[in-house]
């Protein structure tokens with residue numbers, strides 16, 4: 001079931017076209033990545049999708065063909081790039097103020113458990129580490145029990161362990177509750193968590209598909225061979241049979257090899273002719 005759709009979305013800031021004719025279709029329960037380099041138009045797209053800024057032209061269709069922005073807003077949770085929480089308040093105060101004001105029926109304890117907040121519950125938000133802050137930010141966004149969660153660069157600046165942890169939690173949530181998750185990232189490897197990827201560059205949608213299909217369409221498999229002489233050779237191949245043939249033919253001269261499918265880095269490189277970072 002479609003939960004969100006955009007048709008020919010455009011956003012101009014003066015003469016600058018930040019988002020150029022982007023059409024997306026997002027089904028309920030999907031994990032969607034908007035992937036692109038700095039300045040690609042990811043945040044601007046998200047800001048339009050959450051109703052924070054108005055498109056210059058194009059259409060956003062929420063759920064069952066409704067354009068009722070207030071009904072839609074009550075169904076979304078948002079984690080912004082920079083936090084909206086109060087640094088001087090404790091985690092408990094930040095969370096409970098929102099619960100008491102708007103969402104009295106939410107099971108706070110389950111959020112505390114899921115996001116491992118008990119040890120930092122009485123700590124000031126401003127004194128938390130980057131990863132701890134992110135956990136609180138996401139927990140806060142879930143207080144309204146949203147159907148759709150938007151995360152703008154949820155893991156930027158976090159170390160690899162913390163990023164992995166955050167993705168584990170998000171994936172668990174999705175499986176448990178059927179939550180639809182839309183996130184932006186410029187970490188290519190993180191987009192592999194997504195069911196479907198929209199690659200945006202200079203405001204334009206340059207590819208959209210599953211990870212597997214993107215790899216199939218825009219990369220080849222890579223065979224790297226290390227010879228006994230110390231020389232290495234990198235080859236792009238269509239399939240594993242070619243790799244087996246090469247390895248068999250050159251067996252006596254080879255000391256080591258690596259065979260892998262193309263990565264999202266290769267996809268981006270082949271689409272744009274440059275690396276994302």
Ligand SMILES: Nc1ncnc2c1ncn2[C@@H]1O[C@H](COP(=O)(O)OP(=O)(O)OP(=O)(O)O)[C@@H](O)[C@H]1O
Nearest residue numbers: 013016018036037038039040041042043044045186
């Ligand atoms: N309010 C604004 N006024 C003028 N230009 C803007 C405004 N907001 C964004 N832009 C421009 O629009 C383009 C897209 O910006 P956006 O923040 O959407 O990119 P992004 O893909 O989210 O980048 P990043 O990964 O760095 O967050 C950029 O060139 C940016 O400078």
